[in-house]
Amino acid sequence: MSSLNDHEAVTVLGIESSCDECAAAVVRDGRIVLSSVVSSQVELHAKYGGVVPEIAARRHVETIIPVLTEAMAASGVDWKELDAIAVTRGPGLMGSLLVGVSAAKSLAAVFDLPLVAVNHLEGHICACYLGEAPPVLPAVCLIVSGGHTDLILVEDWGQYRWLGGTLDDAAGETLDKVARRAGLGYPGGPVIDRLARQGSPTAVQFPRSWLHGRPDFSFSGLKTAALRAIQLDSQLSSEDLSASLQAAIVDVLVRKTMDAAQQHGVRGVMLTGGVAANSSLRETMAAGAAKMGIGFSTPPRTYCTDNAVMIASAGWFRFRRGETDSLSFDTEASLPLCLVNEAPRALSEHD
Numbered sequence: 001m002s003s004l005n006d007h008e009a010v011t012v013l014g015i016e017s018s019c020d021e022c023a024a025a026v027v028r029d030g031r032i033v034l035s036s037v038v039s040s041q042v043e044l045h046a047k048y049g050g051v052v053p054e055i056a057a058r059r060h061v062e063t064i065i066p067v068l069t070e071a072m073a074a075s076g077v078d079w080k081e082l083d084a085i086a087v088t089r090g091p092g093l094m095g096s097l098l099v100g101v102s103a104a105k106s107l108a109a110v111f112d113l114p115l116v117a118v119n120h121l122e123g124h125i126c127a128c129y130l131g132e133a134p135p136v137l138p139a140v141c142l143i144v145s146g147g148h149t150d151l152i153l154v155e156d157w158g159q160y161r162w163l164g165g166t167l168d169d170a171a172g173e174t175l176d177k178v179a180r181r182a183g184l185g186y187p188g189g190p191v192i193d194r195l196a197r198q199g200s201p202t203a204v205q206f207p208r209s210w211l212h213g214r215p216d217f218s219f220s221g222l223k224t225a226a227l228r229a230i231q232l233d234s235q236l237s238s239e240d241l242s243a244s245l246q247a248a249i250v251d252v253l254v255r256k257t258m259d260a261a262q263q264h265g266v267r268g269v270m271l272t273g274g275v276a277a278n279s280s281l282r283e284t285m286a287a288g289a290a291k292m293g294i295g296f297s298t299p300p301r302t303y304c305t306d307n308a309v310m311i312a313s314a315g316w317f318r319f320r321r322g323e324t325d326s327l328s329f330d331t332e333a334s335l336p337l338c339l340v341n342e343a344p345r346a347l348s349e350h351d
């Protein structure tokens with residue numbers, strides 16, 4: 001087993017099962033991907049228009065061993081050559097999380113390997129370390145997915161301050177719900193991204209909720225407006241609906257991220273989570289950061305949506321800091337980001 005000597009390579013097996021993706025990956029030094037396997041359950045949940053927790057957990061039980069076996073075989077790494085096992089501890093669906101955590105604990109016990117419990121959101125943050133441009137810290141990070149729309153101040157790796165988040169729907173949830181009502185399929189984000197390229201972003205003037213002076217978001221008004229537009233305008237094309245909805249979401253996400261970056265005087269902006277795969281969001285955020293003269297970092301598209309590479313990467317950062325967990329750690333469905341690491345600094349009245 002390698003020591004934590006900076007010159008020695010550290011190889012981590014990552015396991016992710018917090019929602020409907022069952023994934024395993026072997027990653028060296030936090031960013032060299034030796035293998036990555038993701039078994040998606042999208043087709044299983046599509047007919048319900050969203051993830052059904054019980055069905056997700058049962059499918060994880062069936063897929064976890066084949067996924068792990070494939071990831072290890074594809075990496076060319078023997079179990080004995082691993083330095084640590086990293087697994088998502090939370091937040092997520094309890095039944096789903098338990099499958100990955102039980103597998104990780106069993107493997108750690110059998111192979112006598114250190115275990116690192118990872119916060120799923122820290123995984124999304126560390127996915128930026130896999131991007132073309134390494135993150136410039138301190139940075140403001142927008143985590144935008146089906147379940148989260150959060151602004152985090154990344155002071156350093158492992159030092160996070162939650163600045164604000166959505167007061168109601170997450171951005172991805174809004175895309176998924178509108179797409180479902182419009183009959184575009186599930187998940188809605190990738191379809192809307194594709195259709196929007198052929199539509200007009202000004203076809204429908206959707207509202208933007210700015211919540212001036214606070215780093216929070218609200219997408220429920222936009223969701224209601226989009227659902228009403230579908231109901232009232234039978235001539236509205238899927239392309240125009242998609243382009244107008246996407247523009248309303250991107251406008252707010254980018255402006256509020258840039259405002260937070262300016263307010264905190266950071267050197268970079270990070271964009272991550274499933275919705276970070278959106279072409280328009282990536283381009284607009286990159287342009288915003290360039291205009292401010294600060295760095296911009298985002299994962300390659302494949303590592304925006306849930307995967308185990310990001311968990312192995314976050315696990316590597318924690319392992320290097322000497323942060324490992326015992327076999328008795330608890331799985332937590334509502335794990336806040338900062339509890340895994342240092343306690344967050346108290347928010348002041350001005351935050």
Ligand code: KG4
Nearest residue numbers: 145146147172187189274275277278305306
């Ligand atoms: O991070 P993720 O895989 O799972 C959660 O932790 O939620 O994110 C899934 C979300 C879904 O809402 C999906 O519609 C959205 O990411 N998404 C996209 C794109 N690809 C996935 N949204 C917009 N554009 C995309 N290209």
Ligand code: ZN
Nearest residue numbers: 145274305306
């Ligand atoms: Zn996620």
